[in-house]
Amino acid sequence: MEDIEIITPEELNKKLEAGEKLELIDVREDEEVAQGMIPGAKHIRMGTIPENLHQFDKDTEYIFICRSGGRSHNVCYYLQDKGFKVRNMIGGMLEWTGEKQF
Template identity: 55%
Template sequence: MKEIQATELADKLKNGENIAIIDVREDDEVAEGMIPGAKHIRLGEIPDRLEEFDRNEHYYIVCRSGARSGRATEFLEGNGIEATNMVGGMLAWEDEIETPSDK
């Protein structure tokens, strides 16, 4: 499984890279803040929402600590979707966040 550190993902955002981030946490966790531009798809919904993933895109998967996003990354890769797990999850994220009210 491919992995990326939170600081590396933050650098990609700061450098203006057009990246796709999927946050697999639950609604109450996301309400506390998520990485700007991330799309929220709860872990349990991913199998039913596979059609929303572009097989030509690379996805960075995020959760609270890195465990759920690891499971999501393995599932997506097993279904032919390129994905990378953000190690340490939002607990390791030290950069900007946005809340649903910011959108």
């Protein structure tokens, strides 16, 4: 298995502040997302990723986010195996210090 590319919360925040257009996918549960998401992130619960594959494009890189980085890592493995470009935000929302949208 290939390693999953990672991005730190700090690196991601810098990219967003620089105005980079990124595809962020938050795979947490509804009640977790209610506590705040990274602005611009799209919410697709981990358990519903397989039925939402049509929403992903193989030419686009996606950054996956969860609470601590574990679930998003699993989603990254799953999607990378299917030929998608993925990156995992390590540390998850527990380490996110940037702004949040509710």
